[in-house]
Amino acid sequence: MSVKTELNFTLNGRPVNIEVPVDMTVLNLLRDVLDLKGTKYACGEGECGACTIEVDGTTINSCLMYAADLNGRTVMTIEGLGAGNKMHPMQQSFVDHGAVQCGFCMPGMIIQANYLVKQNPDLTREEMKRGLEGNICRCTGYTKVLDAVAAIVGAEG
Numbered sequence: 001m002s003v004k005t006e007l008n009f010t011l012n013g014r015p016v017n018i019e020v021p022v023d024m025t026v027l028n029l030l031r032d033v034l035d036l037k038g039t040k041y042a043c044g045e046g047e048c049g050a051c052t053i054e055v056d057g058t059t060i061n062s063c064l065m066y067a068a069d070l071n072g073r074t075v076m077t078i079e080g081l082g083a084g085n086k087m088h089p090m091q092q093s094f095v096d097h098g099a100v101q102c103g104f105c106m107p108g109m110i111i112q113a114n115y116l117v118k119q120n121p122d123l124t125r126e127e128m129k130r131g132l133e134g135n136i137c138r139c140t141g142y143t144k145v146l147d148a149v150a151a152i153v154g155a156e157g
Contacts, residue, residue: 009070012080026062026070027051030077038078038107049135052108053077059115061134078107081114090114090152097148101139109135113149123153 002021009016011034020029030036030053039062042050046061053062054076081088087095090110100106109132116123116131123131128149129142137145 005068007071010074020067024067026065029067049108052111093148093151099144099148105137
C-alpha cells in the first residue's frame, strides 16, 4: 500500500485539492490523474524537455519532480497558456512560422520559449538558442522555432 499525501496547489489558475501517492511525479499527476495530456512523457529522465511546465514562475521538467512538492505552489501547463479556445501569442507564432511538425515536443518547447521571453523580452537569437537547449526536437531543425520566438520579441534573425 502506497503512502499518500494531500496537496493544495493552483493549476492553470484554479485551486486543486487532491490526495496522491508520495512517490508520484508531477508528470504522472498531470497526465494520469488530472487528465491533462498536453504535457508529454518522453525520456523520463529530464533530458528532453517534452514535459516542461512552470512551477512558481520557473520552468521544470515535470518527470523529475514529485507531486508532493507542489503543495502551496502555482503550476502552469500548456493547457493554461491560452485563454479558452484562443491560443496564446507564443502558440500562434509557432503555428504561423511552421514550427510545429509532429507536435510531440511542442508543449514543452512553447512553455520554455514563453518563460524565456517573460524573463527577457529583448532576447537575442543566440540567447534563444541557449535557452531552448534543454528542449529536444527531432523534426524541426530549430530554425522555425527560433523564428517563432523571434517574432514575439521582435528580434531579427
